[in-house]
Amino acid sequence: MVNISSVSKWFGKVRALKEVSFEVNKGELFGVIGPDGAGKTTLFRIINTLLVPDEGSATVLGKDAVKDYKQIRPLLGYMPGRFSLYQDLTVEENLKFFASVFGTTIDENYELVKPIYSQLEKFKTRLAGDLSGGMKQKLALSCALIHKPKLLLLDEPTTGVDAVSRKEFWEMLQILKKEGITIIVSTPYMDEADLCERVALIQEGEILQIDTPTAIVDSFERTLLGIKAANTYALLNALKSYPQAHSVQPFGEYVHYTEKTGSPNLVALKTYLFDRGLEQVEIKPIKPNIEDSFMELMQAKGEGAHV
């Protein structure tokens, strides 16, 4: 469905993508996960034929993204991170406009957008600019879908959207997946990785890992500890200066902690924290989540670069 092969892209001296390669299968819900500036938007703009790679190639729906862009575009639905709606048109006018651009009508493809658009219909005369963030997102998704694309590209659709709307949005993606639409979605939110079938973790233009969320978590090799103390700030500082410490990340009330080699010596660690004056210390082994895995991969890459 999508085949990205050794794609690199520079903006002046910045290499936004570095030899990126992956494939997305027909009907898959594929996530591109990475922090701000990782290269997600650049990658989407290459797949949607708006940007030409400096190196490598992109094949979309069996066609070359550079040579065959005219054939590819009508088959894509693209929801850019920002500014995809006309703020001074109403909800209904926006949808009509996007339908007309692709030579179709709302009636023709209503069944596909119905689960999403029906939630907006009572506001159909409201200007898009006056909608809440969650409603804008639903309208933008309806607009990206109204011509029944085979491939849906959603660039950070849930950024800046409240938790309830985020959840509803992912439920809508599951419905669309059942309709057979292939979906590539990017997000900076690690918890959303678990909602994808496979994810590519991307940082500074490089893919760190591509796999199912479960396999990514299973590949976490270190013993992970969750550590809590009365004073979290003091705990963080103490752990960071512990000679055995490899990674120290705050996660809610716990600090996620790994050591450089082998299994941590819990007695030695507890004694050290006690000597540093920490109170109510609790240490327990915990299961890593996708964010732990991503942090570990980023750290390994950073250390590799300094070898």
Ligand SMILES: Nc1ncnc2c1ncn2[C@@H]1O[C@H](COP(=O)(O)OP(=O)(O)OP(=O)(O)O)[C@@H](O)[C@H]1O
């Ligand atoms: N048109 C451009 N001109 C110059 N630099 C650019 C341009 N577009 C992107 N970049 C740079 O390329 C890198 C990747 O940017 P990109 O927008 O693809 O990342 P992103 O993962 O989508 O992040 P964000 O969520 O911040 O948009 C960044 O360093 C960015 O500053």
